[in-house]
Amino acid sequence: MGKKLYEKILSKSAVIGVMGLGYVGLPLAVEKARAGYKVIGFDIQQKRVDMINQGKNYIGDVNDNELKEFVEKGLLTATTDFDELKNCDVISICVPTPLDKFKQPDLSYIIKTSRDISKRLRSQQLIILESTTYPGTTEEVVLPILSESNLKVGKDFYLAFSPERVDPGNVRYKTRNTPKVVGGVTPECTKHARALYENVIDAPVFPVSSPRAAEMSKILENTFRLVNIALVQEMTKVAEKMGVSIWEVIDAASTKPFGFMPFYPGPGIGGHCIPIDPFYLAYKAREFDLHMMLVEIAGEISDDMPYYVVQRLSDILNDFKKPINGSKILILGVAYKGNIDDLRESPALKVIEILEKKKAEIYYFDPFVSEFSHNGKHYKSSKLTESFLKKIDGVVITTAHTIGVDYEKILNHVPFIFDTKNVLKNVKTREKIILL
Secondary structure (H helix, E strand, C coil): HHHHHHHHHHHCCCEEEEEECCCCCCHHHHHHHHHHEEEEEECHHHHHHEEEEEECCCCCCHHHHHHHHHHHHEEEEEECCCCHHHCCCCCEEEECCEEEECCCCCHHHHHHHHHHHHHHCCCCCEEEEEECCCCCCCHHHHHHHHHHHCCECCCCCCECCCCCCCCCCCCCCCCCCEEEEEEEHHHHHHHHHHHHHHHCCCEEEECCHHHHHHHHHHHHHHHHHHHHHHHHHHHHHHHHHHHHHHHHHHHHHCCCCCCCCCCCCCCCCCCCCCCCCHHHHHHHHHHHHHCCCCHHHHHHHHHHHHHHHHHHHHHHHHCCCCCCCCCCHHHHCCCCCCCCCCCCCCCHHHHHHHHHHHCCCEEEEECCCCEEEEEEEECCEEECCCCHHHHHEEEECCCCCCCCCCHHHHHHHCCCCCEEECCCCCCCCCEEEEEE
């Protein structure tokens, strides 16, 4: 029985379902279609489903022409009808795993998706959870729900965890060439998941002993980044008080060929991984009477950075004899990282929120985000005309966009630019530039 699905995976005759067609799911669906599998994408948003079926792309890391080609060839379709799960031999779960306002894990999407699958689960299916979550989720949350089908894991169906490693905007590493970690509930589960990804990606596939090990590997990756970014953010505050450029310090330390990895400060941490994933581990650790103090402190340091940026801006405006109250402030960039349109957990939004509470008059420009809504208010990207810029009292760079922003033009018409991302490091005329 097991060989039947395994052979279908090896021969690429297996039909693959991808549940959740966002920043993780759609690139994954495209790569599986590229490998030659027939792929069915599932999403609760009818708009996404319609766009895919029309060959229209909405994710920056997906090639428009490739998506259209795979749809036209019949390799990729999308649907909101979860009954189609019965026709899938492999199902990848790529749904959101956010935190609630108390920084507790919200597994509601995983739970609902697992129930949707369980109702339709049949013999000889492989289920792979890819959504980042705390160690134990696959076996403690997903497996019991799937087992309600009365099918036996490792014999009738197969279950594994394989963490997504999507880095939106990364021009070098995409889904296809980023190594994959897989951990199955049983050795047979791992065998099936490994075979699939060795057929899909052009990078090594690393099997680990369990879903927990795979889940924790993803948490470690992003906790490592959170803690080191928090460290450099702390050093930024000290360096500023001492009159030292943290950017110069980082460049100098980076000349060491071993034992150092550069991390950079900014207005905070954004995206779907670093601000969220470490707190999944901190949550799980409490079950064992352990407290991830370093993680929690690093989170607090990062959460404070938007407030620090606003305080620095207040001091800068004070030098120009202006209060924050009533000042016209231009925010350059609202995406959480440069050259993408992703707003998730963007620290720029927090900076805007704090400034508006202090009665600043806020404008923004982002070449990738023409408009957005936040806290019930709608914002539109400003046109950077000469007359508009001359009315601005100060500019804050909160996103490291290197495309679509005429920094020289802005510099020529505003009193100063507070550069929290060191985007203007190559600009020779520095009189109007103030670094974090």
